[in-house]
Amino acid sequence: MNRIEAFGYIAAQAARGDISFPTSVNAVLRLQQALNDPDCHLEEAIRLVLSEPQLAARTVALANSSTFNAGKPPVTNVRAAVTRVGYRNLQMLVASLAVRQFGSRIQDPALRAKAEQLWEHTVQVAALAQVFARRVTFVNPDTAMFAGIVHEIGAFYLLSRADEFPGLLDDDEERWGELCEDVVTREVARRLALPEPVADAIFELRGCWLNMPPSSLLDTLLLGNLYARVPSPLGAAAPPLPDHSESALDYLVDEATLRTIIEEAAELSDSMGQAVLV
Numbered sequence: 001m002n003r004i005e006a007f008g009y010i011a012a013q014a015a016r017g018d019i020s021f022p023t024s025v026n027a028v029l030r031l032q033q034a035l036n037d038p039d040c041h042l043e044e045a046i047r048l049v050l051s052e053p054q055l056a057a058r059t060v061a062l063a064n065s066s067t068f069n070a071g072k073p074p075v076t077n078v079r080a081a082v083t084r085v086g087y088r089n090l091q092m093l094v095a096s097l098a099v100r101q102f103g104s105r106i107q108d109p110a111l112r113a114k115a116e117q118l119w120e121h122t123v124q125v126a127a128l129a130q131v132f133a134r135r136v137t138f139v140n141p142d143t144a145m146f147a148g149i150v151h152e153i154g155a156f157y158l159l160s161r162a163d164e165f166p167g168l169l170d171d172d173e174e175r176w177g178e179l180c181e182d183v184v185t186r187e188v189a190r191r192l193a194l195p196e197p198v199a200d201a202i203f204e205l206r207g208c209w210l211n212m213p214p215s216s217l218l219d220t221l222l223l224g225n226l227y228a229r230v231p232s233p234l235g236a237a238a239p240p241l242p243d244h245s246e247s248a249l250d251y252l253v254d255e256a257t258l259r260t261i262i263e264e265a266a267e268l269s270d271s272m273g274q275a276v277l278v
Helices: 003-015 023-035 042-050 053-063 078-105 109-137 141-150 153-164 176-191 196-203 217-227 255-277
Strands: none
Touching: 003 176, 023 042, 023 078, 042 053, 042 078, 053 078, 078 109, 078 141, 078 153, 109 141, 109 153, 109 217, 109 255, 141 196, 141 217, 153 176, 176 196, 196 217, 217 255
């Protein structure tokens, strides 16, 4: 099977809902579906978190990170951790765990390296999206970070399948991979039950232009991608950052403020990194 045939095969599987998830992702999906239920009680959320040891440990670590503890005494149990971080951030944590698990079955060292680079890119975009949301676009910062975590979910899925098809992700001048990834992203987003505004922003991300003034979740993701230091290994090379005098954000934020945003995002990704994102 050549590469074009392989892309067609994967895309056809996705189009008919035949998505192959690692067993660990299936377990996390059950928790994600429960948390999406507005009637999910705190006791049920705690029970579900405790049923997944890795998630339980990360929830406590997240609650004790500098992002959430704000000088408070450290928490030592899941109940206190869930109460501190809240359902929205718990959903973000669950999504990050699901995304991360796609790389767990990759055997090829080169593909694993691509998965690590893609994860670094994802972490940076998520943190930048959260800060840009607070300071520039004024969308919900938690939603922006969640969207950043899942915005490359289709690429992670393709990487998880690439061991089956040698050469699948080699140079792709015809951009067949992008077409396949778009189909896969829609189905994976459906299976993950992503909220519609988040899913729509992800679907529109490729090839989209930044609106002025930036004010939407899509604009927030575009800004995160623009200023992420690590590019996606599966996408086109990231354009160089514009000179500050020519920046599209010049009339919204000055150079010092933009530098502060980037530094704040770096601190955010570092503080959450050990707890959630790596």
